[in-house]
Amino acid sequence: MPAMVVIPTNGRVTRRVAVRKVHSILSNRLKNGEEQFLVRWDTTNSTNKPPLSWHGLNELARCLELVQEYLEVRQKSRKTLPSHVQASKKRKSPDSETEFERQPSPLDRRLEQTSRTPSSRSTSVSSAATSSSAPVDVYNGVLAEDEHGFRYCRSASGPDVVEIDIRNVPTLEMLRTAQRSKVENANVLIRAEYIRRLEKIPGRRVSLNNIYDASTPSLRFRYIPDYVLREGVFRADPATQEGCQECSPHMGRDIGCEYTKKCSCLEYAAVDVSRMDAQMAKEYETAKATGGNLMGFPKKFPYYAEGTKIQRAGCLVPFYLHSRRPIYECNDNCNCGPRCRNKNVQFGRTVELEIFKTGSGAGRGWGLRCPQPLHEGQFVDTYRGEIITDAEATRREDAAHSKTKASYLYSLDKFAESEGLAPEELYVVDGEFMGGPTKFMNHSCEPNCRQYTVSYNKHDCRVYDIAFFACREIPAGEELTFDYLDKEDGEEIDDPGEGAIPCLCGAAKCRKWLWT
Numbered sequence: 001m002p003a004m005v006v007i008p009t010n011g012r013v014t015r016r017v018a019v020r021k022v023h024s025i026l027s028n029r030l031k032n033g034e035e036q037f038l039v040r041w042d043t044t045n046s047t048n049k050p051p052l053s054w055h056g057l058n059e060l061a062r063c064l065e066l067v068q069e070y071l072e073v074r075q076k077s078r079k080t081l082p083s084h085v086q087a088s089k090k091r092k093s094p095d096s097e098t099e100f101e102r103q104p105s106p107l108d109r110r111l112e113q114t115s116r117t118p119s120s121r122s123t124s125v126s127s128a129a130t131s132s133s134a135p136v137d138v139y140n141g142v143l144a145e146d147e148h149g150f151r152y153c154r155s156a157s158g159p160d161v162v163e164i165d166i167r168n169v170p171t172l173e174m175l176r177t178a179q180r181s182k183v184e185n186a187n188v189l190i191r192a193e194y195i196r197r198l199e200k201i202p203g204r205r206v207s208l209n210n211i212y213d214a215s216t217p218s219l220r221f222r223y224i225p226d227y228v229l230r231e232g233v234f235r236a237d238p239a240t241q242e243g244c245q246e247c248s249p250h251m252g253r254d255i256g257c258e259y260t261k262k263c264s265c266l267e268y269a270a271v272d273v274s275r276m277d278a279q280m281a282k283e284y285e286t287a288k289a290t291g292g293n294l295m296g297f298p299k300k301f302p303y304y305a306e307g308t309k310i311q312r313a314g315c316l317v318p319f320y321l322h323s324r325r326p327i328y329e330c331n332d333n334c335n336c337g338p339r340c341r342n343k344n345v346q347f348g349r350t351v352e353l354e355i356f357k358t359g360s361g362a363g364r365g366w367g368l369r370c371p372q373p374l375h376e377g378q379f380v381d382t383y384r385g386e387i388i389t390d391a392e393a394t395r396r397e398d399a400a401h402s403k404t405k406a407s408y409l410y411s412l413d414k415f416a417e418s419e420g421l422a423p424e425e426l427y428v429v430d431g432e433f434m435g436g437p438t439k440f441m442n443h444s445c446e447p448n449c450r451q452y453t454v455s456y457n458k459h460d461c462r463v464y465d466i467a468f469f470a471c472r473e474i475p476a477g478e479e480l481t482f483d484y485l486d487k488e489d490g491e492e493i494d495d496p497g498e499g500a501i502p503c504l505c506g507a508a509k510c511r512k513w514l515w516t
């Protein structure tokens with residue numbers, strides 16, 4: 001059942017609009033001091049006269065996404081409006097549409113004229129406005145309520161209906177009014193809604209900070225705790241998720257599976273040559289040369305244990321930090337217990353994060369930072385999103401017509417070479433429309449974080465986690481960045497390609513372009 005739709009506001013009753021019937025928002029105005037938005041309603045047939053009606057923010061509380069999209073377009077078009085539409089700079093932000101000098105377009109004049117003659121009928125414009133001064137509230141329809149009590153506008157015609165052709169909307173008059181009408185309350189509500197959603201993210205607090213303008217990141221973006229698998233994407237059968245069985249069942253944060261040398265989760269982990277005697281080192285060299293089994297050799301554990309270097313507990317050890325080796329964590333099927341120190345990323349984020357506006361001077365849009373200092377090797381968060389096929393990723397990239405799209409796409413290609421996977425067999429994570437706060441991590445040519453492959457199932461070479469770790473000590477409040485290119489030192493770098501985005505990371509060794 002839908003939530004209650006009638007809410008009392010200042011003694012009045014407000015009905016929410018039927019969100020699913022809303023097509024888009026086309027304009028804004030102030031009426032009696034209230035910020036209102038012109039809603040275009042969906043129709044079953046294509047028509048040049050779809051129903052349109054003006055509604056206040058109380059009624060639109062459930063379609064703030066559309067209000068935000070409209071405001072973004074309005075903001076962009078403000079810069080490109082012809083001068084005769086732009087507000088005179090001499091006048092100071094009038095609060096009401098009656099406060100500025102009007103220069104009605106022919107259509108506006110007609111609307112105005114017909115609204116004064118209720119009985120007149122016109123093929124394109126008619127009106128039932130009872131007062132000549134009353135602004136028109138509904139076009140091409142009449143207000144109605146659906147079966148749940150939500151308000152909408154349905155198509156109607158007749159002498160009482162003001163008609164308008166959608167091709168003329170917004171009219172010049174509407175554009176002028178819109179440009180001069182404040183939208184402060186809308187911006188405040190949009191920001192509050194975004195913060196409400198951030199508060200629902202599991203784990204430590206994620207906050208929003210923008211000292212530069214009234215904008216808020218898109219409400220279209222959905223925060224999700226785990227990957228969303230799209231068509232044609234499959235995870236390996238959970239039965240293949242082998243757990244280590246020969247490890248002791250009481251592994252804790254201070255001791256881990258590697259001491260048994262039999263941990264099958266660490267089977268593919270890096271071998272720790274420093275813990276071998278001469279005999280074992282010889283056997284290891286032979287096994288390596290002949291492709292033999294490396295089980296039984298001591299393995300390098302990815303994370304520092306509790307109690308050894310207390311400051312660094314859970315941080316990546318330098319060997320992993322400075323390599324591109326995948327990290328294999330223990331999983332639910334392991335014998336080692338829930339607190340095994342070889343479990344870290346799977347417990348999720350443990351640091352606070354802040355999404356912040358970098359400012360027009362910086363030019364990187366929104367960014368991410370941590371209000372507390374981070375240690376070298378400390379886990380920050382994973383990258384989340386929809387997992388799509390390689391073909392779907394190509395389709396989305398082509399449809400986007402912009403290099404920006406590529407910066408949200410991560411190919412899960414870590415095991416492509418070792419497992420002989422063809423490019424078209426690979427999956428891609430798209431974090432543009434749904435994901436986590438790491439969506440806001442910008443690129444730097446001298447980054448303070450790096451992305452690592454973390455797997456919980458060595459038999460699934462196509463679905464694994466991408467986890468960000470601090471690659472050096474990071475002071476509180478420093479922007480968290482990583483290198484979008486992520487090449488090995490000395491590895492050849494391709495040309496950035498046509499339409500490449502200039503890099504604004506500001507690093508001394510900046511490569512000047514964003515390789516997306």
Ligand SMILES: C[S@@+](CC[C@H](N)C(=O)[O-])C[C@H]1O[C@@H](n2cnc3c(N)ncnc32)[C@H](O)[C@@H]1O
Binds near residue numbers: 405408443
């Ligand atoms: C994954 S998003 C990061 C969040 C983004 N800044 C935002 O406001 O939503 C990647 C996009 O951010 C911008 N960006 C990231 N790093 C940048 C950099 N070093 N210089 C310029 N733009 C950058 C580019 O537009 C890029 O396509």
